[in-house]
Amino acid sequence: MVAEDWLRSTEAIFDHMELNDRQRVSCVVYLLKMDVRIWWEVIKQTRDQNSMTWAEFIQAFSKKYYGAIVLAIKVDKFVTLVQGNLSMTNYAQKFDRLAKFAPKVVPTKTLRVQRFVRGLKMMIVRDVKMTNAEVFIYVEVLD
Incomplete structure (x- = not known):
């Protein structure tokens, strides 16, 4: 999670x-420290840093x-995530954090909302459905 937080x-x-791809790669190398810096030195030996895109760096x-x-x-944690005893805030935070690792599980906004609702406590699911059965906007469901 430290690497994820740093990257985000x-x-x-x-x-x-408003940096472009190549500018991002050029700048990020100055932020690398310790073991990550050593990793980058190895990468530089096999790839041309000047032609590397941001997507390739990521x-x-x-990897x-x-x-x-x-x-x-x-x-797996994302797929099995349920609200349980978590507050709505904590559930939403865990959901958002883990969803980043599972883009194939929730490739659309609609599937993301449906997965979020499926993990809620049953009484909250009922309230969401009573409010609007066709709500497909994550922020509205969260509200």
């Missing part, structure tokens, strides 16, 4: 700065720091 924060900064980074087993565990 970095992307937010790059979005704010793919290489993800290193989100191994197949870690990703499978995150997807």
Whole structure:
């Protein structure tokens, strides 16, 4: 999760700065420290940093720091996530965090909302359905 948080924060900064793909790769290398810096030095030996896109960087980074087993565990946690004793806020936070790892499970906004509602406590599901059976906007369901 540390790698995920770092990557999302970095992307937010790059979005704010309106950097293009190559600028993002060029800038991100200055933010790498310790073991990640060593990993990058190895990557540089096999790839041309100047032609690498941001998507390629993320793919290489993800392969290193989100191994197949870690990703499978995150997807499984997402698929089995239910509200249970969690507050709505905590459930929504866990749902959002884990959904990032399972884009194939919820590839559309509609499926994302349906999956979110399916994990809610039954009495809340009933309230959501009574409010509007066709609500497909995540924020509205959350409200």
